[in-house]
Amino acid sequence: MCGRFELHSAFEIIARIFGLGRTTVLLPPRYNIAPGQDIPIIVNEGAGRTLILSRWGFLPHWAKDEKDGYKMINARAETAAEKPSFRQAFSRHRCLVVADGFYEWKKEGAKKKPVYVRLRSGKPFGFAGLYSDWNSPDGEAVRTSTIITTDANGLLAPIHDRMPVIIPPDQYALWLDPGVHEKDKLLPLLKPFPDDELELYEVTPKVNSPKNDSPENIERPRK
DSSP states (O other), rough: OOEEOOOOOOOOHHHHHTTTTOOOOOOOOOEEEETTEEEEEEEEESSSSEEEEEEESOOOOOOOOGGGGGGSEEETTTTTOOOTTTHHHHOOEEEEEEEEEEEEEEEEEEEEEEEEEETTOOOOEEEEEEEEEEEEETOOOEEEEEEEEEOOOTTTTTTOSSEEEEEEEGGGGHHHHHHOOOOHHHHHGOOOGGHHHHHHHHOOOGGGSOOSSSGGGOOOOOO
């Protein structure tokens, strides 16, 4: 699964990697992004790529309760194209969730130690995501999103059996193309990311609380 990530890169770097124009969205560094918070996603609704904010926790348009979003922070790659909650979004509302890295927790006896995972290049990347526009009972319009997960690669497998899908840059255009609906073109993108392009290391247990939002969260331990 993917339940916590971070994004600290400046917008200029993100714009260059993802092919974005200007934005009015403020992107302060955030080192402990948790479900229920607003997250930056990149969409293409027919007029090119745009960076917007959405609430992390997917709500299909027919959802009755905003709390249901906490149950759908992730969508499984194996079922996202068919499951009623995600089927329409998979066909028409795909996005990239922008991140610099994500956290997982490694079991050691009765304890769980946080580890940080990022690209070896240190560059920001895009998780495969889906988004939805939901209206609350009070009429408030809320844009929500989820991160797609798949089987863990060899690097992550000793820690967790699932990992978030990371879309390679040369596949951004396909994943975001609003004119592509065919599952046979999209599902092959939802695979484990190559082991040799990722690195991980243990980080401070302060990451365990989303209240701790500091660059210290991603620092390597001192030897």
